[in-house]
Amino acid sequence: RKEVEQDPGPFNVPEGATVAFNCTYSNSASQSFFWYRQDCRKEPKLLMSVYSSGNEDGRFTAQLNRASQYISLLIRDSKLSDSATYLCVLRSNDYKLSFGAGTTVTVRA
Amino acid sequence: DAGVIQSPRHEVTEMGQEVTLRCKPISGHDYLFWYRQTMMRGLELLIYFNNNVPIDDSGMPEDRFSAKMPNASFSTLKIQPSEPRDSAVYFCASSLRYEQYFGPGTRLTVT
Numbered sequence: 351r352k353e354v355e356q357d358p359g360p361f362n363v364p365e366g367a368t369v370a371f372n373c374t375y376s377n378s379a380s381q382s383f384f385w386y387r388q389d390c391r392k393e394p395k396l397l398m399s400v401y402s403s404g405n406e407d408g409r410f411t412a413q414l415n416r417a418s419q420y421i422s423l424l425i426r427d428s429k430l431s432d433s434a435t436y437l438c439v440l441r442s443n444d445y446k447l448s449f450g451a452g453t454t455v456t457v458r459a
Numbered sequence: 460d461a462g463v464i465q466s467p468r469h470e471v472t473e474m475g476q477e478v479t480l481r482c483k484p485i486s487g488h489d490y491l492f493w494y495r496q497t498m499m500r501g502l503e504l505l506i507y508f509n510n511n512v513p514i515d516d517s518g519m520p521e522d523r524f525s526a527k528m529p530n531a532s533f534s535t536l537k538i539q540p541s542e543p544r545d546s547a548v549y550f551c552a553s554s555l556r557y558e559q560y561f562g563p564g565t566r567l568t569v570t
Contacts, residue, residue, distance in 0.1 A: 382557050384557075384558065392563070392564075393550055393561035393562060393563050393564050394502070394550075394561050395561065396558050396559070396560065399558065437502070441557055444514075444515075445490055445507065445509070445514075445554070445557065446492075446504055446507065446515065447504070447557075447559060449501065449502040450501075451501045452501070
């Protein structure tokens with residue numbers, strides 16, 4: 351079983367819609383969680399860290415469910431510029447990060 | 460502020476040639492990571508350094524790959540000899556704590 355699993359999508363949504371997707375992880379000892387976004391042919395960029403109590407950053411909301419071992423990302427009021435691949439990332443017990451394969455989101459006009 | 464700098468951005472080489480990729484981390488960051496990304500395998504960690512010392516090289520695919528960090532502001536990843544299956548995007552990332560910041564990558568094509 352992969353350490354980090356994501357639905358690859360694609361999620362095709364109209365501008366202004368809300369889109370949400372999850373990521374599951376297998377290592378219960380995972381300590382830190384992040385969402386990165388990656389645009390086509392670009393580098394991954396940190397979108398937000400995910401805290402135990404859940405957190406928001408503008409239109410983006412991240413949740414962590416340790417009992418069920420998943421994290422989620424919700425994007426409200428989608429913009430065309432939100433079209434990207436969203437990578438679920440976790441850290442276990444050192445400084446290495448484990449990356450999921452990504453969920454592709456396409457926002458259409 | 461300057462981010463992570465990588466060079467070259469694109470490299471096309473013939474099988475059997477030596478390839479050297481370069482990275483300058485963000486100033487003050489004490490962790491440096493080398494990754495490889497392909498469609499088939501996604502993003503794979505090759506090696507990482509802390510304070511210029513290699514900590515974990517378990518992701519280095521084979522002896523053809525080597526990495527060095529002679530000082531806090533420079534690292535190299537070398538492939539010798541290169542093979543077509545090494546074609547990928549190679550990213551360097553640096554961090555001070557857990558959040559990693561990636562460079563723009565080097566797109567390597569080995570023919």
